[in-house]
Amino acid sequence: MVGSKKFNFLWIAFFLGPGLVGFTIFVLIPIVTSLYISFTEWDLLNSPVFIGLGNYQTLIADPDFWMSLKNTVFFILGYLPSVMAIGLGIALLLNSKLKARTFFRGVYFLPVVTSWVAVSLVWSWLFNPVYGLINYFLSLVGVTGPNWLTDPKTAMIAIIITSVWKDIGFIMVLYLGGLQNISPSLYEAASIDGANELNKFWKITLPMLQPTTFFVVMISLINSFQVFDQVNVMTGGGPGNATNVLVQNIYQSAFNFFEMGYAAAMSWALFIIIFSVSILQMWGERRTKI
Amino acid sequence: MAKISLQNIAKRYPNQERFTVEDFNLEIADQEFIVLVGPSGCGKSTTLRMIAGLETITAGSFLIDGKLMNDVAPKDRQIAMVFQNYALYPHMSVYKNLSFGLKLRKYAKDDIDSRVKQAASILGLTEYLDRKPATLSGGQRQRVAMGRAIVRDAEVFLMDEPLSNLDAKLRESMRAEIAKLHQRLKSTTVYVTHDQTEAMTLADRIVIMDQGKIQQIGSPVDVYNHPANVFVAGFIGSPAINFFDVRVENGYLVNDAGFKLKLSALALSKLPNLQPSQELTLGIRPEDIKVSENTESPEAGSTIEVEITVVETLGANVILHAKGGENEFVSRLNAGQYGRPGDKVTLWFNLERAHFFDKTTQQNLVSAKASNGDS
Ligand SMILES: Nc1ncnc2c1ncn2[C@@H]1O[C@H](COP(=O)(O)OP(=O)(O)O)[C@@H](O)[C@H]1O
Ligand SMILES: [Mg+2]
Numbered sequence: 001m002v003g004s005k006k007f008n009f010l011w012i013a014f015f016l017g018p019g020l021v022g023f024t025i026f027v028l029i030p031i032v033t034s035l036y037i038s039f040t041e042w043d044l045l046n047s048p049v050f051i052g053l054g055n056y057q058t059l060i061a062d063p064d065f066w067m068s069l070k071n072t073v074f075f076i077l078g079y080l081p082s083v084m085a086i087g088l089g090i091a092l093l094l095n096s097k098l099k100a101r102t103f104f105r106g107v108y109f110l111p112v113v114t115s116w117v118a119v120s121l122v123w124s125w126l127f128n129p130v131y132g133l134i135n136y137f138l139s140l141v142g143v144t145g146p147n148w149l150t151d152p153k154t155a156m157i158a159i160i161i162t163s164v165w166k167d168i169g170f171i172m173v174l175y176l177g178g179l180q181n182i183s184p185s186l187y188e189a190a191s192i193d194g195a196n197e198l199n200k201f202w203k204i205t206l207p208m209l210q211p212t213t214f215f216v217v218m219i220s221l222i223n224s225f226q227v228f229d230q231v232n233v234m235t236g237g238g239p240g241n242a243t244n245v246l247v248q249n250i251y252q253s254a255f256n257f258f259e260m261g262y263a264a265a266m267s268w269a270l271f272i273i274i275f276s277v278s279i280l281q282m283w284g285e286r287r288t289k290i
Numbered sequence: 291m292a293k294i295s296l297q298n299i300a301k302r303y304p305n306q307e308r309f310t311v312e313d314f315n316l317e318i319a320d321q322e323f324i325v326l327v328g329p330s331g332c333g334k335s336t337t338l339r340m341i342a343g344l345e346t347i348t349a350g351s352f353l354i355d356g357k358l359m360n361d362v363a364p365k366d367r368q369i370a371m372v373f374q375n376y377a378l379y380p381h382m383s384v385y386k387n388l389s390f391g392l393k394l395r396k397y398a399k400d401d402i403d404s405r406v407k408q409a410a411s412i413l414g415l416t417e418y419l420d421r422k423p424a425t426l427s428g429g430q431r432q433r434v435a436m437g438r439a440i441v442r443d444a445e446v447f448l449m450d451e452p453l454s455n456l457d458a459k460l461r462e463s464m465r466a467e468i469a470k471l472h473q474r475l476k477s478t479t480v481y482v483t484h485d486q487t488e489a490m491t492l493a494d495r496i497v498i499m500d501q502g503k504i505q506q507i508g509s510p511v512d513v514y515n516h517p518a519n520v521f522v523a524g525f526i527g528s529p530a531i532n533f534f535d536v537r538v539e540n541g542y543l544v545n546d547a548g549f550k551l552k553l554s555a556l557a558l559s560k561l562p563n564l565q566p567s568q569e570l571t572l573g574i575r576p577e578d579i580k581v582s583e584n585t586e587s588p589e590a591g592s593t594i595e596v597e598i599t600v601v602e603t604l605g606a607n608v609i610l611h612a613k614g615g616e617n618e619f620v621s622r623l624n625a626g627q628y629g630r631p632g633d634k635v636t637l638w639f640n641l642e643r644a645h646f647f648d649k650t651t652q653q654n655l656v657s658a659k660a661s662n663g664d665s
Contacts, residue, residue: 183375185373185375188342188371189373189377189378189379189438191364192343192369194365195394199394207381208380
């Protein structure tokens with residue numbers, strides 16, 4: 001047999017090697033490095049100076065950090081319920097015996113696979129107060145649209161609308177999967193038990209989708225804490241700090257102000273937030289199992 | 291009170307050319323226990339689902355107590371149904387599964403509670419009321435499904451293969467419980483199964499279906515003793531009836547595979563319209579073929595020499611498989627020693643209890659009345 005230990009080890013090394021090398025260079029080393037950098041002061045030009053927990057102390061007292069966290073939470077509060085409600089609504093429509101459902105499924109999924117930069121540019125144009133289609137349509141019904149991206153009151157809303165539009169397809173696909181897992185005989189049993197369509201939705205569909213909903217909430221939370229691309233392209237965090245979210249803040253600290261140590265510390269703060277959400281997910285996934 | 295009337299019911303699913311159910315006519319009396327039985331795919335579930343309102347009726351009239359129900363929603367039909375896969379609500383406790391329908395129908399809270407508790411006690415579910423279905427055994431789930439049907443005083447019970455997911459032992463005991471439950475509740479019941487034993491033991495009347503058409507309607511004894519056609523004769527009875535393609539020659543039933551039996555005068559008298567050398571399908575049940583003991587001397591021409599191929603010992607019975615010429619025989623005998631595979635034995639045929647079918651139309655040549663007059 002070819003089962004000698006040495007022989008096996010060579011094969012294992014052969015198959016794992018490329019992956020391990022990639023993981024080490026692109027994941028492990030940067031993670032460890034960033035953790036180290038977060039304990040230093042470093043402007044990219046001079047060598048880093050170790051300052052212990054200094055950056056973390058600064059962070060806790062830094063109003064800009066809390067401002068960007070607040071903006072991120074504001075984004076999530078607007079984005080998450082909307083994208084879930086609309087995604088579920090469309091999934092319900094597409095789950096019924098619609099003729100062209102494969103076509104629509106594709107259409108709604110298209111934005112998901114489009115690059116964020118392209119989407120952001122198109123929506124910047126749509127939101128343009130002078131040439132933009134959105135204000136044009138609003139004017140048709142007699143409403144003077146706002147200066148979406150340059151008004152601090154509406155800039156985040158514009159970011160939320162764009163993000164919802166892009167991610168509906170993703171949420172829809174998850175919910176479609178969940179819906180497909182509900183046995184039709186449950187609805188038949190409910191019909192015989194006396195349920196109307198509304199009863200069925202509230203008493204069967206929604207509770208049966210609970211594991212899906214939980215997964216959707218968690219994955220969206222994790223993603224939306226890292227909201228960045230659309231903000232960077234559409235508003236750059238402005239006007240003022242109206243859309244300055246966490247990652248935008250990190251990006252600016254690092255590449256505009258060259259405070260690499262402080263940016264790394266904020267990244268680790270973000271990591272802790274996301275990690276807590278993930279723990280919550282693992283715990284909840286076991287609980288919501290039907 | 292619920293009389294059900296199915297008149298010329300037909301079903302064709304969209305995008306299908308053939309009718310799945312056709313010419314379905316059946317009058318079900320109040321409190322009657324009807325069993326629809328037939329091979330898989332013959333349209334039993336489709337028929338039941340039309341009664342439930344889960345499938346549209348393509349043609350014909352469906353009435354409950356004289357009222358046309360074709361287009362009435364399932365929830366307004368006063369029916370309860372037990373599904374083959376139980377269709378329990380996985381996210382609800384047993385209590386909630388049982389009370390769901392009552393709640394939707396706006397029963398008073400304490401009425402709901404007493405009904406659920408009563409059903410649970412009838413079915414032995416009292417200790418499981420707080421459990422979710424996933425934590426129950428197959429038999430317990432089956433009981434919950436039954437419970438969901440009995441909490442409401444539905445006029446009509448529909449059951450689609452309710453026992454088919456249980457193991458043999460549990461199936462037998464639940465079968466007895468269903469019979470008891472029906473005696474107690476007396477709801478009109480339509481029960482679907484592919485298992486002829488269930489059909490025979492539970493039914494007031496059996497409806498035997500094949501390829502979407504009713505083959506015969508009758509009491510278990512009727513369909514057993516007087517099968518209307520070859521299909522029914524072959525479907526009902528275990529082990530299955532023996533069939534032989536034969537023709538009548540000089541008062542003998544013969545075929546080219548070596549079959550030769552003298553037709554007794556009584557058997558002949560049941561077949562008044564027999565043509566000379568007419569082709570028949572002879573059906574004879576295993577219990578009507580016996581091993582002839584040498585001590586007796588059976589009437590000449592009523593026996594066939596065969597060679598034993600398989601002996602199945604079933605405790606009270608022995609099933610003997612044998613071969614004579616090219617014909618295969620299955621005989622059910624009382625427990626005892628009849629020989630081993632390879633041994634030669636003489637089989638005696640009780641042709642008075644045999645069934646004669648037209649070979650082309652497959653219909654029983656003896657009318658039901660004539661045969662009943664005999665027994
Ligand atoms: N929803 C449906 N659409 C099309 N054909 C169906 C549908 N349901 C059942 N059939 C077909 O109808 C026939 C009878 O099915 P069914 O009533 O379930 O049979 P049974 O319950 O006797 O096994 C089968 O050939 C099946 O494939
Ligand atoms: Mg069926």
